[in-house]
Every structure is written in structure tokens, then in C-alpha cells.
Amino acid sequence: MSEPSLLETWEGEDVRLADVEAGLAALRGATAEEGRPPNIRTSVMTHLAWVPEEWTGPAHEALAGMAERHPSRTILLDPMPDSGKNRIDAAVTLECYPIAGSERQVCSEVIELTLHGNRAKAPGSVVQPLLISDLPVFCRWRGEPPWGSPELEQLVGIADRLIVDSTEWDDLPYPYRRLSELFGRTAVSDIAWARTSRWRTLLASLWPEIADVGTIRVHGTAAQGHLLAGWLRSRLDRDDVALDLVERPTLEGIDLDGQAAPFPPGDPPAPSDVLSDELDRFGRDPVYEDAVRAAAR
Amino acid sequence: MIFGASGDLTHKKLMPALYSLMLRRLLPAKFAVVGVARTDGDDDSFRNDMKAAVQRYARDEFREDVWGDLAQSMHYVATDFADDGGENTLQELLTRCDEERGLGGNRVYYLAVPPPAFPTIVEALGKRRSAEGWTRLIVEKPFGHDLASARELNHLLWKHFDEQEIFRIDHYLGKETVQNMNALRFSNGIFEPIWNRQFIDHVQITVAESIGIEARAGYYERAGAIRDIFQNHLLQLLALTAMEPPIDFTAESVRNEKVKVLKALHTPGPKSVVRGQYGRGFIEGEEVVGYREEEGVAPDSMTETFVAAKLYVDNWRWADTPFYVRMGKRLARRETTIAIQFKRAPHPPFGETASEGLRPNVLLVHVQPDEGVSLAIGAKVPGQGMQIRTVHMDFLYGGAFRTGMPEAYERLILDTMLGDGTLFTRADEVEEQWLLVDAIVAAWQRDRPSFPNYAAGTWGPPSADDLLHRDGRSWRRH
Numbered sequence: 001m002s003e004p005s006l007l008e009t010w011e012g013e014d015v016r017l018a019d020v021e022a023g024l025a026a027l028r029g030a031t032a033e034e035g036r037p038p039n040i041r042t043s044v045m046t047h048l049a050w051v052p053e054e055w056t057g058p059a060h061e062a063l064a065g066m067a068e069r070h071p072s073r074t075i076l077l078d079p080m081p082d083s084g085k086n087r088i089d090a091a092v093t094l095e096c097y098p099i100a101g102s103e104r105q106v107c108s109e110v111i112e113l114t115l116h117g118n119r120a121k122a123p124g125s126v127v128q129p130l131l132i133s134d135l136p137v138f139c140r141w142r143g144e145p146p147w148g149s150p151e152l153e154q155l156v157g158i159a160d161r162l163i164v165d166s167t168e169w170d171d172l173p174y175p176y177r178r179l180s181e182l183f184g185r186t187a188v189s190d191i192a193w194a195r196t197s198r199w200r201t202l203l204a205s206l207w208p209e210i211a212d213v214g215t216i217r218v219h220g221t222a223a224q225g226h227l228l229a230g231w232l233r234s235r236l237d238r239d240d241v242a243l244d245l246v247e248r249p250t251l252e253g254i255d256l257d258g259q260a261a262p263f264p265p266g267d268p269p270a271p272s273d274v275l276s277d278e279l280d281r282f283g284r285d286p287v288y289e290d291a292v293r294a295a296a297r
Numbered sequence: 298m299i300f301g302a303s304g305d306l307t308h309k310k311l312m313p314a315l316y317s318l319m320l321r322r323l324l325p326a327k328f329a330v331v332g333v334a335r336t337d338g339d340d341d342s343f344r345n346d347m348k349a350a351v352q353r354y355a356r357d358e359f360r361e362d363v364w365g366d367l368a369q370s371m372h373y374v375a376t377d378f379a380d381d382g383g384e385n386t387l388q389e390l391l392t393r394c395d396e397e398r399g400l401g402g403n404r405v406y407y408l409a410v411p412p413p414a415f416p417t418i419v420e421a422l423g424k425r426r427s428a429e430g431w432t433r434l435i436v437e438k439p440f441g442h443d444l445a446s447a448r449e450l451n452h453l454l455w456k457h458f459d460e461q462e463i464f465r466i467d468h469y470l471g472k473e474t475v476q477n478m479n480a481l482r483f484s485n486g487i488f489e490p491i492w493n494r495q496f497i498d499h500v501q502i503t504v505a506e507s508i509g510i511e512a513r514a515g516y517y518e519r520a521g522a523i524r525d526i527f528q529n530h531l532l533q534l535l536a537l538t539a540m541e542p543p544i545d546f547t548a549e550s551v552r553n554e555k556v557k558v559l560k561a562l563h564t565p566g567p568k569s570v571v572r573g574q575y576g577r578g579f580i581e582g583e584e585v586v587g588y589r590e591e592e593g594v595a596p597d598s599m600t601e602t603f604v605a606a607k608l609y610v611d612n613w614r615w616a617d618t619p620f621y622v623r624m625g626k627r628l629a630r631r632e633t634t635i636a637i638q639f640k641r642a643p644h645p646p647f648g649e650t651a652s653e654g655l656r657p658n659v660l661l662v663h664v665q666p667d668e669g670v671s672l673a674i675g676a677k678v679p680g681q682g683m684q685i686r687t688v689h690m691d692f693l694y695g696g697a698f699r700t701g702m703p704e705a706y707e708r709l710i711l712d713t714m715l716g717d718g719t720l721f722t723r724a725d726e727v728e729e730q731w732l733l734v735d736a737i738v739a740a741w742q743r744d745r746p747s748f749p750n751y752a753a754g755t756w757g758p759p760s761a762d763d764l765l766h767r768d769g770r771s772w773r774r775h
Contacts, residue, residue, distance in 0.1 A: 122579035126581055280678060
């Protein structure tokens with residue numbers, strides 16, 4: 001991951017979206033140098049992120065380096081419904097990265113919108129004017145979505161893919177039932193599921209012995225435990241696979257009927273790598289959807 | 298001379314455009330601006346009023362020295378133009394300007410007034426034409442309300458002015474990105490060979506506004522979306538997209554080609570046209586009222602604020618290639634685009650999952666905002682295996698050229714002074730446009746849709762989606 005060679009910012013309080021567009025245009029003008037080839041804005045998606053205040057830090061961390069790997073327009077939505085104001089504040093950043101062997105730079109845009117008061121209730125109408133035409137929209141929802149709320153409904157209606165991390169949720173596995181209700185409307189990715197990828201590959205290699213497993217003990221997060229148990233139930237077509245969860249901050253190990261499963265090779269991926277992988281996926285993931293439904297049962 | 302000098306257009310567009318031209322030294326040395334309006338005032342109050350307008354609306358920074366040069370050439374005459382006294386005052390002022398500034402009798406008259414005021418002003422100007430120099434008359438839209446009124450207006454203008462002296466303004470034609478459509482098509486060898494029914498699946502033109510009718514209820518109730526946008530801007534964009542290469546870039550050559558397209562437009566049947574009216578909804582997170590709740594709008598108004606249509610250009614190049622067009626108020630975003638969607642590759646040799654993120658090639662001309670051109674192409678995702686997804690190659694004006702984008706009115710005012718009518722509509726174009734609109738509106742008299750039928754902040758009524766779904770297509774994503 002390299003640092004951007006050029007970083008320009010525009011900020012405004014109580015803005016209209018036309019101001020944001022004008023701010024972006026001004027930044028593009030400011031980064032174009034006389035006599036040099038034009039910078040390239042190339043994009044593969046619009047990346048939305050719904051980031052309640054408590055998730056601001058982790059969200060920025062996960063975004064670091066994303067622009068280089070997934071040139072896109074990123075729109076960070078910071079809802080502040082109880083701020084006592086009723087307006088939109090904006091900060092727009094243009095990140096440009098040098099292209100090896102060329103005088104040109106490739107530029108990505110990050111638009112951070114703070115939605116005060118009622119503006120947080122209609123985010124769909126806020127982001128629509130800023131989406132890049134004809135490209136897929138990925139929506140990263142930080143924390144547990146407020147199921148059935150207008151803001152979730154609107155963003156699900158816009159997004160081609162909703163990316164959540166059920167590790168960030170309480171009261172599992174109950175929310176999985178609510179999540180499964182969205183499957184028919186948009187493709188869903190779960191970063192907690194992605195973090196079990198290495199382990200699932202390993203467990204699959206234990207076929208056919210694993211077919212008769214009665215209990216899976218997971219030393220990891222609740223999300224990883226429920227998803228792995230759900231995965232086994234759905235793949236084995238058996239609802240009687242029990243989960244024994246030993247809560248840990250990361251996935252440290254798995255026992256099958258008391259026997260420790262071998263440790264998978266390699267290191268766990270970094271948060272931005274996991275998010276990056278999810279941004280490369282397009283269609284629905286039926287294996288994940290089955291695992292979520294089975295986890296909720 | 299600007300008729301309607303106290304109006305919105307003069308404040309927001311015309312005077313800022315003149316200031317920008319002055320700043321770039323594009324105005325002639327011998328020059329005067331005469332504002333005419335019914336509002337009381339004198340030269341000083343006019344200059345003060347226009348100074349404030351320039352400071353607020355001009356795209357360039359305000360410079361006292363530039364403004365000083367412009368202001369000293371500005372005069373104001375308060376008259377409703379229905380009495381000889383006002384006409385005489387104006388005539389005396391113009392004669393004085395000719396003598397003091399050496400204008401040689403050259404005149405540009407700008408009719409920035411509502412259509413009912415046209416006849417009186419045109420008759421008066423016709424009677425008192427300058428015996429020396431050239432005369433040019435700029436007529437703002439709307440140019441008529443239907444074919445009959447447009448013809449009547451043409452005949453009135455022709456009584457006193459030659460067609461070459463009449464400049465019917467459609468400010469969209471002055472936009473850089475609209476002119477870039479000609480540059481894109483006719484200065485690049487790669488596009489024109491595939492710019493036809495063999496390679497293009499269909500074309501989509503969107504003229505979307507997120508604003509409502511603002512304070513124009515009186516006008517909009519009579520006009521609706523079809524007369525406000527479809528009849529002029531939208532059909533002109535379509536004509537520029539579909540026209541044959543002109544033999545040169547003179548006004549007559551370009552307009553000859555455009556009018557051929559307009560003549561070839563097939564009148565759409567009722568099932569190929571959708572109209573809508575917005576109800577309550579959200580724009581930029583704020584709740585907004587429905588059209589019928591807007592001030593000055595009848596609570597049972599049947600005026601359309603949205604139109605979508607499937608049009609065909611019946612000629613060799615475009616036979617059976619649909620042009621889907623849509624325009625409206627209070628849509629999800631402000632956007633004017635022309636999207637050329639090419640046919641899919643005939644036999645991609647990749648697996649289904651490899652190309653699930655792949656869409657057909659689209660050449661997208663962004664008229665506003667994000668002015669520029671994008672080409673959507675399929676590219677391999679780096680890494681192992683063959684995964685293909687759509688990426689955009691973007692050319693953005695802001696990033697490629699250091700010069701700012703001129704306002705459309707700057708170009709159009711300058712072209713008028715130079716006598717170049719290429720970016721203005723000719724009488725026969727306007728009449729062809731009204732012919733089509735009249736046919737569509739006549740069909741509307743036979744039914745009464747259930748309005749409102751779309752929420753503010755959306756992309757129009759569901760029937761607009763059905764228009765494409767019936768053909769196995771969909772509107773571009775946003």
C-alpha cells in the first residue's frame with residue numbers, strides 16, 4: 001500500500017449537493033497541472049458506507065489503501081439524527097496515486113457527508129445524486145442495521161451489494177433471521193463469514209468423516225461460531241449439529257466432537273483485505289445465504 | 298439591447314455572461330448595453346443592480362476595473378414599449394450611442410421577455426430598424442406554444458427580419474459538452490463507423506432536474522415538461538446524436554442535417570409515451586411538497602412534470618434502433634446525459650461466472666454535471682483466473698483542461714455578435730419539433746392519468762420502467 005502522492009480537500013457546512021459537485025470539480029481542476037497529461041479518474045464502483053459515530057475510526061482504517069486497489073467514489077455517510085441541527089456538512093477529498101512508468105496519476109474521490117437531524121432519515125435521496133452512473137453500488141453498513149428502518153430500506157434499494165460484519169452485532173443469532181429477509185433484494189456479504197474462509201476450506205477437506213459430526217466448538221467470535229455451525233448444518237443437510245461457542249476476539253480454533261481440527265495455513269487477512277475481496281464479488285452467495293438461514297433456525 | 302432587463306435571465310445569465318466576455322476582452326471596443334424594462338430606474342440604478350448580479354452570479358472573480366469598463370457602456374430605458382414616447386426615448390439613446398461610440402448602426406436585440414410581449418416589441422423594432430449596419434434578434438424560448446403559434450411567431454418575425462437575422466436560442470446548444478458531441482463524432486475516426494443500427498443497441502437521453510418549478514407556476518402550468526424541455530432541449534440533443542456528418546460546420550450545413558433527423562422522427566403511439574407528475578417525496582434528505590401543492594398550481598392540475606418516450610428515427614442509419622428519452626422535475630438527481638449503448642459482444646468465450654459483473658459497452662456523454670465522456674468497457678480483474686468486470690474510462694473536462702467551462706450564454710451572445718447561427722435553431726427545426734409535440738399532446742386529450750404518479754426524488758412513474766422492460770431493456774443505472 002502506498003501513500004497518495006496528491007491529496008486535496010474541500011469542506012463545507014450546510015451544503016447542497018450541487019456545492020459538493022462543484023467542490024469535486026474544483027479539486028479536479030486544482031490537481032491538473034499545466035502541460036502534464038491529465039489525471040485519470042477511473043472507477044469500478046460507488047462505495048457507500050453508513051458509519052454511525054462510534055464506527056468512524058474503524059471505517060477510516062478499513063478504507064486506507066482501498067482507493068488504490070478499487071478506484072471508486074467512496075461516500076461516507078455519518079448519521080447524526082440527534083445533533084440538534086438539520087443540515088448536511090461535507091468534506092471531499094481527492095486522492096491521486098502515481099501510475100508506474102507514467103507521468104499520469106489515477107485519482108479517487110472520498111465524499112464524507114454528515115447527515116444532521118432529519119437528513120439522516122432519507123439517505124437514499126442524499127446519495128442518489130452522487131452515485132457514479134452505470135457502475136455497481138456497494139454499501140458497507142457499520143454496526144447492526146436498524147432492521148426495517150427507512151434508512152436501511154432506502155440504501156438496500158440502491159445498493160447492488162450490502163456488506164455487513166455480523167461480528168459487530170449483539171444478540172446473535174436472532175439478527176440473522178432479519179438479515180435473511182434482505183437476500184431477495186440485494187446481494188449480501190458478511191465480513192465475519194469471509195474471515196472463516198480459511199477454516200471452511202480446511203473443514204471441507206475433512207470430508208467424509210465430518211459428515212457425522214455432532215458438535216462444533218468454535219473458539220472465536222459469536223458471529224463466526226453461528227455462521228460456521230449454520231454452514232455445517234446447511235451443507236450436511238442436518239439441523240442437529242450443535243454449537244459450543246467459546247468466545248474469543250478472533251477465530252483461534254475449532255474442535256469437532258472434542259477433537260481439535262488442524263490449524264489452517266497462512267495468516268488471517270487484514271481488515272482492508274477482507275473488505276477489498278468483498279468488493280470484487282458481484283452475484284449472490286447461495287452458500288452463505290443457506291448458512292445464515294441455518295444459523296437463525 | 299436587452300428587453301426584459303429587470304428579469305431573472307438578465308440578472309443570472311446575460312449580464313454575468315457579458316462580464317465574462319469583457320474580462321476576456323471578447324467584446325468589441327465599440328460597444329454599448331441598453332437595458333429596457335417596465336421597472337422604473339435610470340442608468341445608475343441599472344448599473345448598481347447589474348453590478349450586484351454580476352458579483353453574485355458570474356463564474357469569474359469580480360474585478361472593479363473590468364466592471365468599470367462594462368458599466369460605463371451601460372444605459373437603461375424604462376418603458377413598457379406600448380407607447381410612442383418610450384420608443385422615441387430609446388431611439389434617441391441609440392442614435393446618441395451611434396454618434397458617441399461609433400456603433401455604425403449595428404444592433405443585437407435580445408428578447409428576454411415573456412412571449413405575449415414579443416409582437417409589440419418586434420413590430421416596434423421592425424418599424425424603426427437602423428438604416429445602417431447589421432441587425433440581429435435573439436428570441437428566448439418558449440418559441441410558441443404549439444405549431445400554429447410558432448408559425449405565427451415566425452411569420453411575425455419574417456415581416457421585419459430575414460431568417461439570417463433571427464437567433465432562436467436554445468441554451469443547451471451553447472453548452473461545451475453538447476458541442477463536444479460534434480467533436481466526439483466527427484473529429485475521431487473510431488466512432489462514426491460504428492455509429493449506426495448495426496452496432497448500437499439503443500440510445501438513452503436523460504434530462505433530469507431535482508429542482509421543482511420554483512416560482513414559475515404560471516408558466517409551467519401551461520407548458521408542462523413536454524413544452525419546457527422535450528420540445529426544445531431534448532429533441533435538439535437527439536438531433537445532434539442522430540444526424541449525419543455535415544459537409545462543413547457552417548450554420549446551414551449543421552441545421553440542414555438536424556432538420557432531416559427531426560423530419561424522420563416517427564410519431565410515437567400512446568403506448569410509447571409516458572407522462573407523470575410528482576407527489577411528495579425527499580430531495581437531498583429534505584421532504585418536499587408534491588406538484589399540486591406548489592404555490593400557484595391548481596390542486597387538481599393535470600400538467601405533466603415528467604415525460605418518457607420511445608422514439609424512432611426512420612432512416613437508413615437508425616431504422617429499428619430505439620431512442621429512449623426521459624425528462625422531468627423533482628427526479629433523483631440533476632443530470633443530463635446521452636448514453637449510447639452498444640450491442641453485446643456476440644460470443645464471449647468466458648464462463649458465466651467470469652463475466653457476471655460485465656455490462657454492455659456504453660459511451661456516456663455527460664452534458665451536466667461531471668462534464669465529459671465515459672466509456673464503459675470490460676476488463677480483467679487482476680489476479681488468478683478470469684474474472685471480468687465493467688470499468689469506466691473517463692474524460693472529464695475539469696481534469697483535462699485548465700480553462701474553466703464557459704457559460705452557454707457567453708458563447709451564444711458572442712456568436713450572435715459574429716453572426717454565426719450554427720448553435721441556434723432555424724424556423725423549420727422549431728416547426729418540426731412542434732409537429733411532434735402537437736401529435737403527442739393530441740393523444741393525451743383522450744385519457745386522464747392518475748396524478749401524482751411518482752414520488753419526488755425518484756426516477757419517475759413505474760410505467761416509465763415498463764416502457765423499456767417490454768423491450769427487454771432497462772434505464773441506465775444511477
